[in-house]
Amino acid sequence: MTYSTLALSIAESATLRLNEQARLLRERGEAVIHLGIGEPKNRAPMTALLGAASKLNTGDIKYVPTDGLPGLKKAIIRYTEENYDRLVAPENVIVSAGAKQSIFNILYTLLNPQDEVIILAPYWVSYPEIVKMCYGIPVIVRPEDGTFHPRVEEIERAVTSSTKAIILNSPNNPSGIVFSDEFLAQIVDFCERRGIYVLADDIYHKLVFDGKQPTPAYRFTTKDVENSKIIVINGVAKLYGMTGFRIGWTIAPRKMVEVMTNVQSQVTTCVSPFLQTAAEAALIGMQSIVEQLRLTIQNNRDVIMNELHGFTGVKCVKPQGTFYCLPDFRAYKQDSVELSNFLLQRAYVVTVPGKEFGMEGHLRLSYAGSVKDVTEGIARIKWALDPNSPNEIYIGDKKMVRDWL
Numbered sequence: 135m136t137y138s139t140l141a142l143s144i145a146e147s148a149t150l151r152l153n154e155q156a157r158l159l160r161e162r163g164e165a166v167i168h169l170g171i172g173e174p175k176n177r178a179p180m181t182a183l184l185g186a187a188s189k190l191n192t193g194d195i196k197y198v199p200t201d202g203l204p205g206l207k208k209a210i211i212r213y214t215e216e217n218y219d220r221l222v223a224p225e226n227v228i229v230s231a232g233a234k235q236s237i238f239n240i241l242y243t244l245l246n247p248q249d250e251v252i253i254l255a256p257y258w259v260s261y262p263e264i265v266k267m268c269y270g271i272p273v274i275v276r277p278e279d280g281t282f283h284p285r286v287e288e289i290e291r292a293v294t295s296s297t298k299a300i301i302l303n304s305p306n307n308p309s310g311i312v313f314s315d316e317f318l319a320q321i322v323d324f325c326e327r328r329g330i331y332v333l334a335d336d337i338y339h340k341l342v343f344d345g346k347q348p349t350p351a352y353r354f355t356t357k358d359v360e361n362s363k364i365i366v367i368n369g370v371a372k373l374y375g376m377t378g379f380r381i382g383w384t385i386a387p388r389k390m391v392e393v394m395t396n397v398q399s400q401v402t403t404c405v406s407p408f409l410q411t412a413a414e415a416a417l418i419g420m421q422s423i424v425e426q427l428r429l430t431i432q433n434n435r436d437v438i439m440n441e442l443h444g445f446t447g448v449k450c451v452k453p454q455g456t457f458y459c460l461p462d463f464r465a466y467k468q469d470s471v472e473l474s475n476f477l478l479q480r481a482y483v484v485t486v487p488g489k490e491f492g493m494e495g496h497l498r499l500s501y502a503g504s505v506k507d508v509t510e511g512i513a514r515i516k517w518a519l520d521p522n523s524p525n526e527i528y529i530g531d532k533k534m535v536r537d538w539l
């Protein structure tokens with residue numbers, strides 16, 4: 135039996151694997167704390183639930199247009215006008231089964247075999263794998279100054295005649311940093327001059343802290359959507375707590391949306407209509423839910439930073455957005471996969487190894503859960519790693535004694 139070499143080269147999603155391990159440990163009765171989770175805890179907006187329910191109640195759940203229901207597209211157009219200051223046409227919008235599928239469809243539509251896509255480390259785990267699945271070559275650019283902020287000169291050095299696109303994700307998963315306006319202006323200008331597509335993955339764009347406003351890449355081009363190289367990806371998963379609804383979208387030139395629609399029509403036909411109705415309801419409903427989530431997450435960010443400050447040897451860049459941070463644990467261990475496994479087995483805390491995001495020696499911690507999870511999770515990590523911390527701890531109702539330091 136043989137399988138495709140390409141398919142065999144695709145890595146398992148590390149975050150989904152960890153979710154599964156955590157589930158199995160929980161099933162065994164262990165008091166697992168999940169600091170690996172990539173979703174907010176809030177319930178989906180009531181308007182979204184009612185929207186989905188009323189659509190289901192019609193009993194008329196059939197195939198719908200591949201590029202998305204007109205109602206949802208209208209809501210996306212309004213969202214784009216309000217948040218990006220761009221008026222786009224329905225033909226510039228395509229709805230997909232989550233931003234992940236949007237990214238896949240975009241890359242599948244853009245890339246010829248061996249085309250290169252620049253990915254900025256630290257990066258979302260799926261980017262390199264999706265590029266490979268589209269026969270492209272991921273080119274990783276790592277900030278040489280040890281920060282998480284990319285620099286234009288480093289990107290320029292990585293560009294070749296085969297460079298087709300660059301993926302920008304700000305606020306950034308996993309570091310939580312927000313790219314500076316100066317960087318965005320320079321990179322958009324450079325890419326438009328060189329004919330390189332800029333994929334702006336804006337899935338966390340409203341989850342920014344301390345009064346910061348997200349700056350859309352569009353602000354730095356004078357070109358309209360038809361002529362610009364900027365392609366916008368967004369969705370309802372992270373801002374509305376609707377990860378399971380699987381609704382994402384792309385804003386791109388008409389011709390590109392046409393090709394993406396053909397691609398999508400041959401793979402998934404269309405996105406489920408009642409889930410699209412739910413997303414539409416979320417987008418046109420009360421937006422205070424997003425602000426409430428942002429405030430909760432900002433508070434959690436403060437809590438986790440406070441806890442990490444008291445952790446000798448651990449350094450952490452303060453996140454300006456998302457619900458992740460990426461502390462440097464190299465003082466304890468270089469190998470982040472080993473460290474993450476160790477913390478799961480000994481302290482029952484789920485973390486995601488930095489290696490998966492192109493940042494070995496770091497762990498991605500999520501503070502999308504409760505304050506209690508954040509404080510207890512960090513206390514357990516401290517107990518497992520720091521010889522100066524007390525060597526006894528309660529995990530659930532079990533008293534644990536550290537005997538390895």
Ligand SMILES: Cc1ncc(COP(=O)(O)O)c(C=O)c1O
Binds near residue numbers: 172337370382
């Ligand atoms: C940076 C980034 N882009 C895209 C996605 C995928 O979003 P969706 O759940 O809509 O597919 C995620 C999910 O974790 C993400 O972190």
